[in-house]
Amino acid sequence: MRRSSTLARIITVIIAIVLAPVxxxxLAGGGRVWMYTVFQYAREVDLAxxxxxxxxxxxxxxxxxxxxxxxxxxSAGLIAVGVLALAPVFFAMFPAxxxxxxxxxxLxxxxxxxxxxxxxxxxxxVLGTMGVVLALVRRRPEPKGPALGLVGGILSPVLLAFGVGLLAWGIGTGMLYAYQRFEMTVQPIAVAxxxxxxxxxxxxxxxxxWSPFALLLPALVLLVVNALVLLPDVLFPALFQLPREISSTLPAxxxxxxxxxxxxxxxSYTFVLRRVRARAQQAPAAPVAPPFGQLQGQHPIYPPSPAQYFPGTGMGPASHSPAIPTYPPAPGTGPTGS
Structure with missing residues (x-):
């Protein structure tokens, strides 16, 4: 596991909560001009x-x-942006x-x-959830296997498509309806x-x-669809065939x-996710101390006797062992022998 330092968390949080709203x-400042230009003149966009x-x-x-x-x-900065997401969710539910x-x-x-x-x-x-996934990958960077990778690669684009469509419907039903008709009452259907x-x-x-490349297909589709903004005669008639609540939100x-x-x-997230996973997999694992007196692949090693620590004190096995019997010396070998 490779965890971020406290300083890195603080710096990324400051960067994120400043740069994300700005x-x-x-995007909104430039898009407002785009929206009024395209809808007012109903012609192809002049990039110049x-x-x-x-x-x-x-x-x-x-x-x-x-x-x-x-x-x-x-991951702290991205998670902080996820916390900021509570404000637009609240405004969408309560337009007043x-x-x-x-x-x-x-503002x-x-x-x-x-x-x-x-x-x-x-x-x-989206940004907040990216931070949560990166935090989980740092703790468990092991791949989830090809089966889950395939499921994620299919499930992610489907969920994102339905999620964005439901969001657009909820915005068109609640927020836009409230500001176009100046009716600020809460609509339970829009909230849901x-x-x-x-x-x-x-x-x-x-x-x-599960699948780090699951967002590549949605990214490609979004780039193609957004490029069609340069051809409003092609894109917007198709969008206007959708339900009114969605067709009033998606073009904007x-x-x-x-x-x-x-x-x-x-x-960008796909690159970051791969980088974080690779770094987490390369991080050395924390060493685990073996049990006391035992090394891997060896027999138990017992602590030395107290006599080795305190020589000459009488401590240790020798001080408790029975006395060794002595025998009289052989005749003629003692000091008084003749």
Whole structure:
């Protein structure tokens, strides 16, 4: 087992709780411009026109990747981001709480839009679960076998797809409905969808402990789908065929760059997971002391007698042994013999 030092945990926690919200905010800041441009003009995207917002999103993705890379030194930072995920989950279940928080903290409108459309809700639980898996791998780095690897490789993409779809449905039913119609009442169906989608996403990431390459296929699919944003006439008519609750959320998430960010995080995490497992397997095991007086492959060795420690004191086996009988000397050998 190879455990992280206390200093590494503290540093990674500080890095993560700063970079993760800023990275998600940059995604939302650039994505807000993308969303209004694409939906307003309904034409193919001009990259030169949107170079600035695209640069903001690229920087946000780099910051999030940096958070994942800290998992090489310690899992604490990623787990801390998982704790931060409680806030967007809470806002998704209780939309009115976001208004009070926005007024109290003075969040930028771009960040508020990102929370409304679920950018941190999609990213932060993923990062937190990655940290938990890395912590488990550090303690038990042994592979789980080809059978579990195959199960994980199939189960992870399926769970992630259903989880994201359920999250999008819950956001569209609860958060977007509340802010579009200014009805802030809690909807139990939306709450259940958000919680269920989050649980499915968490399990989908957790099974990567069985199969470290399980996220490669979802990453490839996300990259392809998010690239179709450059062709809105192809992508959005297909998305609008989905239920209204999902079709009102998924296009915005893609334009916010959440799909590309998630794909890059999956690829980065796959590298980090392999690195952490290899380092944990190479770490020397803690030596185990043999039983007292016994070495491996040898007969028991008993402690020496007290007489060896205290010579001349009469202690030891000799002091308790019976006296050796003496016999008279042979005639003519003694001092008085003639």
């Amino acid at each position: 990275g998600a905010g940059l 026109e949107l170079a600035g917002p695209a640069a903001l999103q690229a920087l946000g993705i780099l910051l999030l990747v940096a958070v994942v890379v800290t998992g090489i030194w310690s 709480a976001l208004i009070a928080t926005q007024r109290a903290v003075r 930028p409108l771009e960040w508020t839009d990102g929370i409304i459309y679920g950018v941190p809700l999609v990213l932060f639980p 969808a958000v919680l269920g989608g989050t649980i499915l996403v968490v399990i989908g990431i957790a099974v990567t402990r 998430l893609l334009l916010f760059g959440t799909g590309t960010a998630t794909a890059v995080l999956y690829l």
